[in-house]
Every structure is written in C-alpha cells, then in structure tokens.
Amino acid sequence: MAFDEALLHGGSGPVLRFYGWLPHAVSLGRFQRDADFSDVAMHTPVVRRATGGGAIHHAHELTYALVVDAGALPADLADSYAVVHDAFVAALEHHGVRCHRKRDGKQAGARPIERWCFAEPGAGDLVDDAGRKLLGSAQRRIRLPRERVLQHGSLVLRPAPHTPFTAAVCHQADPDAILGPLQESIATGLARALGLAIQPCTDPAETGIELP
Amino acid sequence: MRPNDRKYLKSHEWCKIDGDVATLGITDFAVSQLSDLVFLDLPNKGSSVSADTSFGSIESVKAVSDIYSPVSGEVIEVNKALPDNLDWLSTDPFGQAWMLKVKVTGKSAGLMDAAAYEQNCADGH
Numbered sequence: 001m002a003f004d005e006a007l008l009h010g011g012s013g014p015v016l017r018f019y020g021w022l023p024h025a026v027s028l029g030r031f032q033r034d035a036d037f038s039d040v041a042m043h044t045p046v047v048r049r050a051t052g053g054g055a056i057h058h059a060h061e062l063t064y065a066l067v068v069d070a071g072a073l074p075a076d077l078a079d080s081y082a083v084v085h086d087a088f089v090a091a092l093e094h095h096g097v098r099c100h101r102k103r104d105g106k107q108a109g110a111r112p113i114e115r116w117c118f119a120e121p122g123a124g125d126l127v128d129d130a131g132r133k134l135l136g137s138a139q140r141r142i143r144l145p146r147e148r149v150l151q152h153g154s155l156v157l158r159p160a161p162h163t164p165f166t167a168a169v170c171h172q173a174d175p176d177a178i179l180g181p182l183q184e185s186i187a188t189g190l191a192r193a194l195g196l197a198i199q200p201c202t203d204p205a206e207t208g209i210e211l212p
Numbered sequence: 213m214r215p216n217d218r219k220y221l222k223s224h225e226w227c228k229i230d231g232d233v234a235t236l237g238i239t240d241f242a243v244s245q246l247s248d249l250v251f252l253d254l255p256n257k258g259s260s261v262s263a264d265t266s267f268g269s270i271e272s273v274k275a276v277s278d279i280y281s282p283v284s285g286e287v288i289e290v291n292k293a294l295p296d297n298l299d300w301l302s303t304d305p306f307g308q309a310w311m312l313k314v315k316v317t318g319k320s321a322g323l324m325d326a327a328a329y330e331q332n333c334a335d336g337h
Contacts, residue, residue, distance in 0.1 A: 006252075030269070030271070030276055031253070031271060035314070050276065051275075051276055052271045052274070052275075052276050053274075073322050077247070077272070077273070077274060077275055078274075081274065124274070137274075138274060138275075138276075139274060139275040139276070140275070140276045140277075141275055141276070141277040141278070141281065142277075142278045143222075143223035143224070143277070143278065144223050144264055144266075144278075144280050147337075186292070
C-alpha cells in the first residue's frame with residue numbers, strides 16, 4: 001500500500017496494480033484509532049492506509065490499486081467509483097460470479113460506525129444477491145504537482161477470519177482457477193472504459209518508482 | 213468574485229497576509245468539489261508548513277484530499293473548533309472556516325490574485 005501511495009505522488013502514467021497479502025494483515029482507515037484495534041494487533045499485523053473508511057482484514061483477497069491523473073476519471077466522485085466497479089462486475093460475471101453495484105444506502109464515510117469496512121455495504125459497493133459486500137474501494141486525491149487519484153480496493157476471494165460475514169468469490173467459483181483470467185478481464189474492461197491501452201508490467205522497477 | 217484581499221493557489225487554498233502572519237483556508241470552489249465533509253486533519257501549533265506542500269487532509273464521502281500551504285513558516289494558531297464544525301466550510305469558507313495562522317518565512321511562487329484565481333476556476337482546474 002505504501003507503493004500505491006508512492007505511485008500517486010511520484011508516478012507518471014496510469015497504473016493498475018493487483019496484489020495479495022502475505023502475511024495476512026489488517027489495514028486501518030486513515031482516521032481510525034489504533035486503540036480501537038488493540039485486540040486485533042495482538043495476533044495480526046496492522047497497517048494504515050492513505051485512504052479513509054473502515055478496517056479491512058486482507059487475507060484471501062485480490063487487492064487492486066488504480067493510479068491515474070484525475071482527468072482520466074469522471075469528475076463526479078460517485079461516477080468515478082462506478083466506472084471502475086462496473087469493470088469488476090462485468091469481469092466477475094464473465095467468470096461465473098454474480099454481483100451488482102449497490103444503488104441505495106448512504107456512502108460510507110471516513111469515520112464508519114462499524115469498525116470493519118465490509119460490515120455495512122454502502123452505495124457504490126459491489127454486493128452479492130444476498131446483499132453481502134464483495135468489493136469496496138476508497139480514494140486519495142492530490143492536487144499538486146498535478147491532480148492525481150489513487151483508488152484502491154479489496155475483492156474478497158474467501159472470507160477473512162475477522163470478517164466472516166462478507167460475500168466471497170469462493171461462494172460462486174474457484175478463486176484459484178479464475179484469478180489470473182479474472183485480472184486480465186478486469187484490466188481489459190477498465191482500460192476500455194477509460195480509453196487507455198494496456199502495457200503489462202510485472203516488475204515494479206519498470207514503473208520507475210522506488211519502494212518506500 | 214472571491215475576496216481580493218488575499219492570494220490563492222491553483223489547488224484552491226487561500227491566504228490572507230497581515231504583516232508577517234498569514235491566515236490560511238480553502239476556497240468555496242474546493243468545498244463544492246468535496247461534498248459531505250466528514251473529517252479534517254490539521255497540524256499542531258508550533259509545527260512547520262512549507263509552501264506548495266500538504267499540511268493536512270480533508271475527508272469527504274469516499275475520498276481523502278490533501279490541503280496545501282500557500283506559504284512556509286511556523287503554525288502559531290489553529291482553528292481547533294473547525295474540525296467539529298465542518299459546515300463552516302460551506303457557510304463561511306473565507307471567514308469563520310480559516311484553518312491556520314502561520315508566521316511567514318516564504319511564499320509559494322504560484323500565488324494568484326482573485327482575478328487570476330477566478331480564471332483558473334473558470335478553466336475547470
């Protein structure tokens with residue numbers, strides 16, 4: 001996640017990253033208090049995100065980070081989430097996972113009543129037919145030296161121990177079988193939606209950004 | 213027309229300089245782009261800020277945005293009531309919603325007067 005932030009501040013072109021977590025860890029939203037997670041920190045590594053929202057237990061999930069100039073996304077905040085999430089919906093559907101973008105409900109804020117991000121789906125989140133949250137995202141925006149956006153999010157592959165109430169890809173498909181093709185489908189759909197070309201890159205050094 | 217007794221950054225912060233003290237805040241244009249504000253993070257009194265560098269962040273629904281300083285110097289006063297009264301940013305962004313007072317040691321090279329800032333906003337920046 002520190003690399004996501006480095007891309008935001010130092011990167012040049014648009015970047016879409018996918019990654020997983022080893023060891024599994026919990027990330028806190030920017031404005032959540034460490035003291036509220038002292039029980040979790042006793043047995044799980046805890047890190048802090050540059051974005052707001054509730055805590056996430058990153059276990060068996062696909063994390064994505066999209067870093068672009070602000071002009072690459074719709075100016076309206078809700079629309080900017082929608083264009084990314086719709087690419088996920090189409091890709092997941094293509095690989096046998098049904099979900100949809102939640103239309104109603106309030107959007108989650110920086111100080112969630114629920115301490116876990118996935119406890120209460122908000123408008124714009126991806127949910128399964130039972131209304132359980134499958135994917136949530138958050139944004140960090142900077143204006144100098146130019147307007148840039150980091151949007152990252154978590155797609156649950158299998159429910160995490162701290163958040164067993166979530167939806168998960170494994171409820172509808174084998175995550176191990178579809179993970180590679182799914183990432184390609186997401187990247188292809190998102191590139192098409194944003195009018196960008198895909199240039200595969202597996203080595204972070206190719207981005208010209210040094211790990212913090 | 214925004215107040216012409218102060219200067220503006222293209223990132224939508226304002227500063228009003230009296231002697232060697234600058235009062236800082238964000239403009240109504242910035243507020244209009246940040247609907248449903250929920251949290252404001254400001255530095256402490258005695259800390260340093262640098263021109264064109266982030267000194268705090270503001271959270272609207274689903275996005276954290278940086279706030280940039282038009283000047284360099286030491287923070288000598290913080291509007292401690294503002295984080296608990298974020299509606300002031302909508303009702304009085306150039307007055308009651310000031311954020312910091314800074315003892316100025318330097319200024320951004322990108323400061324604009326009100327007319328130039330109006331044009332900047334009109335150009336969609």
